[in-house]
Amino acid sequence: MIEGCTGQKLADFMGRDKAQINRLIKELVSQELIVKEENENDKRSQFLVLSATGREIMQMFKTIEKRVFSQMVGDISAEKIDTFIEVTQKLKSNLA
Numbered sequence: 001m002i003e004g005c006t007g008q009k010l011a012d013f014m015g016r017d018k019a020q021i022n023r024l025i026k027e028l029v030s031q032e033l034i035v036k037e038e039n040e041n042d043k044r045s046q047f048l049v050l051s052a053t054g055r056e057i058m059q060m061f062k063t064i065e066k067r068v069f070s071q072m073v074g075d076i077s078a079e080k081i082d083t084f085i086e087v088t089q090k091l092k093s094n095l096a
Contacts, residue, residue, distance in 0.1 A: 006045045033057065 002009055011021040028034045033054040036046040073081055
């Protein structure tokens with residue numbers, strides 16, 4: 001999660017146009033997955049916060065993600081997983 005999440009922070013984080021993010025936010029609000037809360041420090045922006053339904057869905061997602069990850073790496077040694085992580089981090093840093 002992004003602490004003190006605003007539409008602008010989300011746009012910056014995702015590398016997307018603010019108009020695209022605003023359409024997404026509008027849809028998530030209409031589905032009651034997030035709510036907007038007043039930003040006391042900046043009246044021009046609002047914080048985006050998961051609703052109770054949004055938190056439930058995130059918890060279900062995390063549970064499923066753990067199950068899929070365990071299945072995916074089930075027969076791979078911890079040493080090989082560590083090597084894989086090191087290599088992929090190096091690949092990523094080479095692109096930066």
